[in-house]
Amino acid sequence: MFAVGADGSPTGAGPVPADLAAELAALLSSADDPGQPGAVQVLPRPTRQPGKVLLAGVGPGDEAGWRAAGAAVIRTVRPDEPLQIQLLAGVPADALRGLAEGLWLGGYRFRDAPKGPRTTEITIAAGESQAYGQSLETARVTAAATWLARDLANTPASVKNPAWFAEQVVAEAATRPGLTVTVREPEQLAAEGFGGILAVGGGSATPPRLLELSWDPGPASRHVVLVGKGITFDTGGLSIKTRDGMKLMKKDMSGAAAVVAATLGAADLRLPVRVTALAPLAENAVSGSAYRPGDVITQYDGSTTESTNSDAEGRLVLADALAYAVAELRPDVVLDLATLTGANSVALGKRTAALYSHDDALARSLAAAGEAAGERMWRLPLPDDYLDYLHSDIADRHSSPTRGAGSVVAALFLSEFLGDQLDRWAHLDMSAPSWAEQDDADLSQGATGWGTRTLLRWLPTA
Incomplete structure (x- = not known):
């Protein structure tokens, strides 16, 4: 448990007074x-400053508990109300990291929302430690x-298109x-x-x-390629979605947003690993020039795909990017993140992504990073006999089998x-956890940014 003093006075938080x-x-x-x-728990302090004290629970004291506490605290106080946080001695550095992440993530508000970004001044009294500084x-x-x-994911498709997305990343880089x-x-x-x-x-x-966004710290032992699905809006194409199925499809580029972010x-943290992010960006629209079910498409590697459902578009753009990564970038590891299937949520619910990999060690390390980051995933199988479902009479494969096991x-x-990268690849189907219907712990209503935190945990160990 930790304590927070909330003070609505205009003088700001300042140092925590000794008596407090x-x-x-x-x-x-x-x-x-x-x-x-x-x-x-809110404890009023009438006639004194600060005017109230908040006691926040951290459960068993793991990083996840501290993260949940930070998010709850920032939502309890009024916007722009300064906070003074007092921690007992001996709080570990990872707990302070969880607390700080919770405060920032719980306080998120879409930059283009009518009220604009939320600003709160926070003072943390936690003793002197270099480890705390690095954790923060x-x-x-x-x-x-x-x-x-x-x-990026919350931005409406009336603003966000492939060119706009690329411009944002160029400006950030x-x-x-x-x-x-x-x-x-x-x-x-x-x-x-x-x-x-x-x-x-x-x-x-x-x-x-x-x-293609690349971070190269110089001599690095590993090259990781991250591929993210970047469909800036998905109507389903000629295989058009229902109204309810289409209304949140501005988020169909959440995988691209995560790998780019x-x-x-990685550049901000100066991580000693080379990282290349690939974001295939497209808007899947309905028009006379839209691709059709039954079309045969030649992918980057020269193989052919029969498109049997134009709403199975994400795998077509990812296939090009993956083939390019293997042929041209010489990666040590390839990961792809995609809001790929609704079957993900049917199997695993709203808070868990599906993890696929032939590499046991890679799967374990990703799952551990996700657990630490608060982004849960569950490994599902890649059975060889299901490859028969991809059979096409007129192409090397077809895109959308009518039989079950959609995510697999x-x-x-x-x-x-x-x-030859098959044994050093992992796929994360993160359609369901990419969006939150309401505030939930460190998630704010809307796009969650799922995968960003996992990747930043995992990359230093890649």
């Missing part, structure tokens, strides 16, 4: 248990990257040394054979792009494009 620190320490010491994670900086970068991913950006436009995509991206984006008035975060078969489709 003693009072809070006494309250904390007399508490019988650490409290349910995220539970907050890591939390700040992680939260900022997650905010960016959320902002320009503020950080060690980053390079390449944006392939339609002419270059056609010349180099990115048939899947061109097909999916062919029905829109805003043409597709392939964004994580790469920018989508992952198997992607596995066709990994070549």
Whole structure:
């Protein structure tokens, strides 16, 4: 449990006074248990400053409990109300990181919302420790990257299209040394054979792009390629979605947002691993130039796909990006993140992503990073006999089998494009956890930025 003093005076939070620190320490010491994670008790202090004290529960005291407490506290106080946080001695650095992440993530508000960003001044009294400083900086970068991913996904499709998304990333990269950006436009995509991206984006008035963002710290032992699905809006194409199925499809580029934000975060943290993020960007629209069910598409690797459902578009753009990564980038590890299937939520619910990999060690390390970050995932199988579901009479494969196991078969489709990287690849189907219907612990209503925090935890160990 920890204590927070909330003071509505205009003078700001300032240092925690000695008498208040003693009072809070006494309250904390007399508490019988650490409290349910995220539970907050408000104790009024009439005629005194601060005017109230909040006791926040951290449960067993793990990082997740501290994160939940931080998010609950920031939602309990009024906007722009300064906070003074008093921690007991001996709080570990990872707990302080969780607390700080919770405060920042729970306080998120979409940058273009009518009220604008929320501002709260916070003072934390936690003793002197260099480890605390590093923990706070890591939390700040992680939260900022997650905010960016959320902002990108929350932006309406009336603003957000492939060109706009690429422009945002170019502007962000320009503020950080060690980053390079390449944006392939339609002419270059056609010349180099990115048939899947061109097909999916062919029905829109805003043409597709392939964004390549690279962080290179110099001599690095590993090269990680992150691929994120970047469908800036998905109508379903000619296989048009229902009204309810379409209304949140501005979030269908959440995978691209996560891999881009994580790469920018890697540069901010100066992580000693080379990272390349690939974001195939397209708007899947309905028009006379839209691709059709039954079309045969030539992918980047020269193989062919029969498109049997134009609403199975994400795997077509990812296939091009994965094939390009294997052929040209010489990665040590390839990860892809995608809001790929509704079957993900049917199997695992709203808070858990599906994890696929042939590499047991890679799967374990990703799951551990997700657990630490508060982004849960569950590993599902890649059975070889299900590959028969992809059979096509007129192409090397078809895109959308009518039989079951939708998320598994989508992952198997992607596995066709990994070549000799198949055993060093993982796929995260994160459609369900990419969006929150309401505030929930460290999630704010709307886009969650899912995957950004996991990647920033995992990359240093990749």
